[in-house]
Each structure stands twice: as structure tokens, then as C-alpha cells.
Amino acid sequence: MSVKRFFIITFCFFLCSGLPVALASLGPADELKPTLNKIIDILSDSNLAGKEHKEERRAKIMAIAVKGFDFPEMAKLVLGTTWNNIDQQQQNHFEELFTKLLENTYIGKLESYSGQEVKFEEERIKGDKAKVSTVIDNNGIAIPVHYVMLQKESSWKVYDINIEGVSLVRNFREQFKSILRKEQFAGLVKVLEEKNASFSTEDIE
């Protein structure tokens, strides 16, 4: 009787100790939802709308985005093997530039969408990678957007965005490859700086 009870207690003990661990690691969609919803809230906030508030708005969005999106990983992937050939300072600088580029493109495009509702359709997990499928509404047309996520140290972060099979990271990677071939890393940095500058001047016009 007492041996049986001992085993039951031990079993319950292990069950209970497992529980907090299970609760600690959320699924990818559960981690993505608050990130996207907060970004959408900022975008639909009328106090922050328009060109006058662009800096403030973008600063707020990026503060949230860096937690949910793995920008360093994306910068590394996008550069490919060249990442290993540049020094730490260049890597940091590139990461900064690329994050700014993503802000201008991805967030910039999101800003132009009306109906700012994101619907979460499904989530598929395979090992430490996952794909979360969402649908964003633009003037009645539903656009399926897939977020590809990676789990690092028990938190899920986005490292690629895929729309109808077109991957954002792969697209930039191919563009960068073409530029690197002709103009090397220095040339690429220059092109990025010019591109980012063009976004800010275009708003001043």
C-alpha cells in the first residue's frame, strides 16, 4: 500500500514539476499574435497617423518588432557567405541598415493597407521551425501572409515573411547577391544607405 502511494506521489510530483516548463514555452502563433496585434493597434491609432507622426509611430512599432522579429538572423541570412568575410563593425552596420530597410518596406507597406485586421489561420511546427499563416485584408481582397519562425532559447521569432510563395528574405538575398557580385560589400552598403535615404526624402516632398 505504502509503496503504491509512494509511486503515486512521485508521479504527481513529476507531473507538477513538468507543468511550469510546459507553460513557459508558448507556441509560435501565441508569440506572434500579441506582436502583430500591437503593431496593428499602433497603425490604426489616429493620434499617430499621417506623415507628421511618422517618426514617433515607427519608433513605437520597431520597439515591438525587435522582440518578435529576429532582425540579426535575417541580416545574416540575407548576406549569405559574405557575412563570414566581414568584421564585427561591418556586421553591426549592415544589420542596422537592413533593419531600417525592412522597416521602410514591410512596415511602410503595412501602413498603406486599409482594413487593418489580421486573421490567424493555422500554425505548423516542425522541430525548431514553424510557419504561421495569416490573412490580411486590403480593400476586401484577402492576402495570405505566412510568417516563418525560428525557436531560439524557447522563444519564437520571425525570420522570414512569405506571400504566395514569394519569400522576402530570399528575394533580398538574390538582389544582394547580384549587387555583391558587381560592387562588393562596400557597394552594397552604399546602395542600402541611398535606398533608406530615398524613403525619408520622399516623405518630405
Add this chain to the structure above:
Amino acid sequence: MLNNFERIRVCPDILIIMRYGILFLAGFFLLASWGCAQRQPVITANAPSLEADQGQENEFDLLSDDFFSDDPSAHEPVYYDPLEPMNRVFFEFNDKLYFWVLKPVNTVYSAILPLDFRYCIGNFFTNLSAPVRMVNNLLQGKFSDAGIVLSRFLINSTLGVYGLGDPALVDFGLEAKPEDFGQTLGVWGVGEGVYLCWPIIGPSNARDSLGFAVDVYSHPVVYVNDDMMVSTAYYSENKINLLSLNPEAYEDLKKYSLDPYVSMRQVYLDYRRNKIRDKEVTQNVVDEL
């Protein structure tokens, strides 16, 4: 005015030469592509074969990417673009064509025709090409989708007043199943071949160009009227209308990319591969049922 017989007698040679010329070029590119790119793109080649989950496996091709491999050989190109210099010339041409011709035409076109009219016109064109879609769905073995295309055609032609409306989607929930011969060839295993950027028509590849040529000849409008001018006008109007419904597409591409030519190439190739891969997913699901 010449009647049809006289017209054919008067200018037979040019048309015949053009037709054979196009077919020859297409066949040439296709054959050239067999040598270059029979292999599947790197993404699907890496998908491990888990027998348990074949249907989901292809969905995960995104995740089987070799992104995380440090092996330099894994970063080899997933496209073939040996004709890049020529393609870039045509890309520039298309760019000028867009800003000098298409954009002004579109501005006027959109001003004259209200949005709803343009949606109706779009529906009309889509409806007329239903036979092409049905045939291609059948050729890919997607019998239920072919049935849906037929249903959509019948419903939209009648309830939708000659195809101007789309009650099949709105009231019956039947989604469009767009297929073309390029996708059919892809499903049959033909490699995409070299990337081509045609003037006017835009991005394509060897296989899809052949597919496009076949689609032109399997489209009803070619059989209803022998005149090349009519077919050209039909095609142009379709494209102008499509542009008017998505006016920012090309300019956004330019705005958000550092090298628009590469960006467009990558978008096109990824998009086409995804459309062909979708077939594999649905086929596997059907097989499992």
C-alpha cells in the same frame, strides 16, 4: 473589303512564318532548358522523405530551406539566368514602356471607366478563358477542380450575364482555379529552364513561354476570329484592365527593391514554383483520402 478567303490568300506567308517561328523558338528554348535545368529547385530537393506525412511535407518546403547551412555549395543559385544581359535590356524597355505608354493609358482608362465596370470587364475576360483552365486542370489530373471551373463558367455565363459578374464566387463560394499550360508542364516534371524577360509580355521562363504559346492557341478567341489584330487587341485590353485594377504593383516593386530586375525575377520564379507545388500538395491530400 476582302472576304476571309481572299485575306488568307493575300497574306498567308507572313502569318505562317510567324506561327512557325514562334513555335520553333519556343521549342528551341524548351530543348535548351532540358539540358540546363531538369533538376528541381534546391528547396524541394532538400525535403526529407517522411512517409508519414507526405501531404504536409511539401507545405514545409519553406522550412526545409538550406538557409542555415554554412556549406557554401548549398548557396548555389536556384534559378538559371544565363541570358541576363539580354533580359536586362528587355526589362529596361518594359520599364520605359510602362512609364511612357502604359501608365498614361491607365490613368485615362481608369478615369473613364468606374472601378465596378473594370471589375466586370476583368470577370468577362476571365470567364472567356475558362476552357484553357479546364483543359489544364484535367491534364494535371485535378478532376474536381476542372469540374469547378466548368461550374463557374456555366454559372457566371448565365446568372453572371455573359461573365460580367461572378456569382459563382459570391453566392456559391466556388473559387477560381487558375491553371495554364506552363503549370501543367511543371506538374509533369518539366524543368523551368532559363529565365526570360520578354518585351511587353514581361517575366517568364522557357517552359512558361511555351505554355503561353500553347495557351494562346487553345484560347477560344483565336478560333472565333482568324485576325491576329483582334487577338492582340483582346490580349492588350485584358492586360490594361488588369493593370488598372492593380495600379501600384510595378511601382511598388521598384520602390521597395534595390535591384528591381532581380526582384522581379525572384518574385516571378518563386510565385510560379509555389503554384506548381500547390498542385502536389492537393494531389497528395486527394491520394490519401
